[in-house]
Every structure is written in C-alpha cells, then in structure tokens.
Amino acid sequence: xxxxxxxxxxxxxxxxxxxxxxxxxxPPAEMWQSSIGKKILTGVTGLGLVTFVVIHALGNxxxxxxxxxxxxxxxxxxxxxxxxxxVEFSLLGLLLIHIAIxxxxxVGKRSARRIAYTAYESAGAxxxxxxxxxxxxxxxxxxxxxxxxxxxxxxxxxxxxxxGSTDRDMARLVFETFQQPIxxxxxxxxxxxxxxxxxxGFWSALHSLGVATKPxxxxxxxxxxxAISIAIKGLPIAIYFGLLG
Amino acid sequence: xxxxLSVWRQExxxxxxxxxxxxxxxxxxxxxFLELLDMLNEQLMAKGEIPVEFDHDCREGIxxxxxxxxxxxxxxxxxxxxxxxxxxxxxxxxxxxxLEPWRATAFPVIKDLVVxxxxxxxxxxxxxxxxxxxxxxxxxxxxxxKKTDADQAFDYATCISCGACxxxxxxxxxxxxxxxxxSHLALLAQGNPERKQRVVKMTQQMTAEGFGDCSNHGxxxxxxxxxxxxxxxxxxxxxxxxxxxxxx
Numbered sequence: 001x002x003x004x005x006x007x008x009x010x011x012x013x014x015x016x017x018x019x020x021x022x023x024x025x026x027p028p029a030e031m032w033q034s035s036i037g038k039k040i041l042t043g044v045t046g047l048g049l050v051t052f053v054v055i056h057a058l059g060n061x062x063x064x065x066x067x068x069x070x071x072x073x074x075x076x077x078x079x080x081x082x083x084x085x086x087v088e089f090s091l092l093g094l095l096l097i098h099i100a101i102x103x104x105x106x107v108g109k110r111s112a113r114r115i116a117y118t119a120y121e122s123a124g125a126x127x128x129x130x131x132x133x134x135x136x137x138x139x140x141x142x143x144x145x146x147x148x149x150x151x152x153x154x155x156x157x158x159x160x161x162x163x164g165s166t167d168r169d170m171a172r173l174v175f176e177t178f179q180q181p182i183x184x185x186x187x188x189x190x191x192x193x194x195x196x197x198x199x200x201g202f203w204s205a206l207h208s209l210g211v212a213t214k215p216x217x218x219x220x221x222x223x224x225x226x227a228i229s230i231a232i233k234g235l236p237i238a239i240y241f242g243l244l245g
Numbered sequence: 246x247x248x249x250l251s252v253w254r255q256e257x258x259x260x261x262x263x264x265x266x267x268x269x270x271x272x273x274x275x276x277x278f279l280e281l282l283d284m285l286n287e288q289l290m291a292k293g294e295i296p297v298e299f300d301h302d303c304r305e306g307i308x309x310x311x312x313x314x315x316x317x318x319x320x321x322x323x324x325x326x327x328x329x330x331x332x333x334x335x336x337x338x339x340x341x342x343x344l345e346p347w348r349a350t351a352f353p354v355i356k357d358l359v360v361x362x363x364x365x366x367x368x369x370x371x372x373x374x375x376x377x378x379x380x381x382x383x384x385x386x387x388x389x390x391k392k393t394d395a396d397q398a399f400d401y402a403t404c405i406s407c408g409a410c411x412x413x414x415x416x417x418x419x420x421x422x423x424x425x426x427x428s429h430l431a432l433l434a435q436g437n438p439e440r441k442q443r444v445v446k447m448t449q450q451m452t453a454e455g456f457g458d459c460s461n462h463g464x465x466x467x468x469x470x471x472x473x474x475x476x477x478x479x480x481x482x483x484x485x486x487x488x489x490x491x492x493x
Contacts, residue, residue, distance in 0.1 A: 035448050035458045036485040105416070105458050112350050112417035112457030118264070119317035119343040123324070123413065128463030134415065136460065204461040210483035213476045
C-alpha cells in the first residue's frame with residue numbers, strides 16, 4: 001500500500017488528527033442542513049407535540065366528569081405560571097422548528113422533481129404511501145391556522161368567572177362555544193385532519209429516529225392517530241348534542 | 246395481442262420532450278417488455294425513423310441498467326422485478342401503456358427514456374467503500390459476522406443502483422439507495438473504521454446532488470426490484486445519530 005514508504009512515527013501523527021477531525025461530532029446546526037438531521041428534528045419535535053396533544057386531550061376529558069373538575073384543572077394549570085410559560089415557549093419552539101422543516105421538505109421536494117409524471121400510481125404494499133402521508137404539508141398548515149383560531153377562542157377568548165370566585169369559568173366558555181353549529185362542525189373537521197396528520201406522523205417520527213422498523217408500529221400509528229382524533233372530537237360532539245351538562 | 250404505447254420522446258437534455266403514440270401488433274405474451282421495445286424500434290427503423298432510446302444490458306434483472314416508468318410505476322406492475330424481467334403476459338390485448346423516464350432533477354434525461362444516473366456513482370464515491378489492505382483473500386471465518394447481520398448486509402448489498410427508488414419516491418429522494426449502501430457496510434466489521442465519516446459524507450453528497458428528502462412514504466421499498474426494505478433507512482438514521490453521540 002502507499003503507506004508502506006512512510007515511517008511509523010510520520011504515519012501515526014497526521015492520520016490520528018485527520019481521523020479525529022472526521023469523527024468530530026457536528027453541532028446541532030449541521031442537523032438543520034442534513035437530510036437525515038432534518039427528519040430527526042421533525043420527528044423529535046413532532047413527538048413532543050403529540051405528547052402535548054395527548055395530555056391536552058386527557059385534560060379535556062375531565063369535562064366528562066364535571067364542570068368544576070375541568071375548571072379546577074384549569075385553575076391548577078394557571079397557578080403553575082412560571083412552569084406554564086416554560087412549557088408554552090418550549091411548545092412554540094417545537095412548533096416553529098416542525099413547521100419550518102416541513103415547509104423546507106416540501107420546497108425541496110418540488111425542486112427535486114421539476115417535471116411531474118403524466119402517469120403516477122403507488123405500487124401498493126409494502127408502500128406506506130397513503131392519503132395521510134401525501135397531505136402532511138397541507139394537514140399540517142391547516143392545523144397551524146387552526147391553532148391560532150383555537151387559542152383566540154379559548155386561551156385569549158372571553159373571560160367568565162366562576163360565580164362567587166375569581167377563578168376563570170373555562171367550562172362555560174367551552175359549553176357556549178360548542179353550542180354554535182358552524183364552530184362545532186369546523187372544529188370536528190379540522191380535528192379529523194389532526195388524526196390524518198398523526199396517522200402518518202407518529203410512525204414516521206419513530207422511523208426517522210431509526211426505531212420503527214416493524215409493520216406493527218405502522219399499524220399502531222394509524223390507530224393512535226384515529227384514537228387521539230376521536231378522543232378530542234368526543235367533547236364538542238357530546239356538548240353540541242346535549243349529552244353533557 | 247395489440248399494445249398501444251405512449252412513449253416520452255426527448256431529443257436531448259436541453260430540449261423539451263413530449264409523448265408519441267405507437268401501436269404494435271402481434272405481441273406475444275412471452276415477450277419481455279424490452280423485447281416489445283425492440284419490436285417497436287425495428288418498426289421505427291424500417292420506416293426510417295429514429296428508434297426509442299432506452300438503457301439495458303444484462304436483461305436478467307441483475308445489472309440495474311434498465312428502468313422506466315410503466316403506467317406510472319417504476320419497472321411496471323410486477324413486484325420485485327426490473328423492467329427487463331417484466332413480461333407481456335402482465336398486459337391485455339388493446340392496453341395502452343405509458344412510458345416515461347425516471348423523473349428527478351438529479352437524474353437529467355439524456356435522451357427519450359435514458360437518464361443520467363451518475364449522481365449515484367458520486368454518492369458511492371463519497372464514502373460507499375471500505376479501505377482495506379488488498380492482496381490475497383483473507384482466511385474464511387477470520388472475521389466473524391453474526392448470521393442475522395450477514396443476511397441483512399447481503400440483502401442491502403443486492404441493490405443494483407437502478408434508481409427505481411428515486412423514480413417512485415414522491416419526493417425524488419435517494420434515501421433507500423444511499424441507506425442500502427451505508428447499512429450494508431455498517432453491519433460488517435470491514436465497514437467499521439469509516440463508519441462515521443461514511444454516513445455523513447454520503448448523505449451530504451445525496452443532498453448536494455439535488456435529491457429530495459425522505460418523507461417515509463415507503464414507496465421505494467414497493468418498487469425496488471430487489472425488495473430492499475426501508476429498514477435500511479432506519480439503520481442509516483441510527484448511523485447518523487451515532488455520529489452525534491460521544492460514545493457511539
């Protein structure tokens with residue numbers, strides 16, 4: 001080999017530093033540019049957001065017990081203010097990274113194939129291509145717009161007080177909101193898109209982290225997406241049809 | 246049987262292309278799809294027209310030269326098959342078959358159905374190799390490899406670099422190809438010394454060539470003539486994560 005003419009002392013020094021340089025752990029900024037790094041960031045942020053959505057959905061279900069339980073939960077969350085701000089800013093950060101990379105993936109995809117196929121058809125199983133996977137950018141952006149509307153309605157919406165108390169009566173606001181047919185219908189439809197987004201998203205996030213290689217994870221993601229969507233849709237539907245309160 | 250073909254014709258990489266319609270009579274069901282194109286070209290040459298350009302070599306599904314979109318599917322409707330091994334018995338009398346080249350910015354059309362896949366060569370040149378002392382063959386079993394790893398590495402090594410994964414991917418991503426090369430070497434002891442550089446350099450090259458990013462559609466594994474699984478992509482991601490870990 002070419003190295004045979006180099007003496008041992010000469011050989012070891014430059015090669016050592018060279019290998020250390022190439023093994024160098026790249027900073028997180030590199031992940032922002034890397035094709036795999038982008039997927040890992042999307043997956044991690046997505047899983048963070050799913051965790052929040054699950055906790056949020058569980059919190060909503062307390063209204064099925066009683067309005068005071070729901071209001072008490074809201075009160076406890078309000079009391080945890082410094083922690084609440086930390087969580088809110090973290091979620092905003094996760095969301096912005098998730099959206100920014102999602103848009104970059106979409107733009108990148110457009111430039112990677114400038115001429116579309118005249119005929120294109122999925123080859124079927126074992127393809128994981130579904131309506132959910134193809135519409136991630138659209139369902140995601142729709143959810144982003146919905147989030148603003150959702151925060152405007154509830155978090156920054158009208159402030160009612162629990163009679164005889166200074167605590168916010170969130171249950172009343174929720175009941176009033178979901179007695180409006182158009183609001184309830186559009187809310188339920190948008191949550192359908194959340195389910196669609198998660199049906200591909202949850203599995204995809206795990207695969208992006210290199211952990212989901214079994215078909216059962218793909219199936220499980222599909223079920224989880226549906227379950228979360230149904231759990232959240234249950235409340236507005238129950239209120240609208242007078243099954244609650 | 247009679248087959249109608251709608252074929253993408255494009256003079257060179259600079260010119261605009263369009264579809265041309267041809268009809269071929271007396272097609273036998275035992276013909277391979279490339280033999281159908283041979284028939285078409287004989288017809289065209291007899292009429293003094295320029296034949297349809299398409300890549301092919303072994304016609305046994307092992308060289309990776311051929312490849313085109315047949316009715317919107319890479320290599321056509323039959324699973325785990327390169328288009329050279331697709332037979333006309335998969336089609337019916339009177340069928341219209343649309344033929345398009347692989348479409349990806351990183352695979353510019355050279356002519357008709359032929360695309361330039363040298364981007365794949367550059368991805369491999371960026372790190373898809375092992376630096377070993379050449380010379381006489383090492384003793385068998387000198388380096389022990391777990392059976393399951395050997396099998397999986399072999400599965401990934403069956404990649405023939407045809408480009409169907411890119412062609413079928415809605416994002417025109419080369420992730421399955423790159424992952425097959427990375428994962429094949431990552432599973433073997435010989436691939437270990439360059440493990441970290443390999444995944445970084447090859448994926449950087451993949452992006453530099455203009456391939457899209459993966460969205461986990463998994464379409465690639467459905468069209469791969471060798472049936473390579475997207476588990477390779479998961480392995481590639483684990484390799485990448487390993488580069489970020491101080492103890493990896």
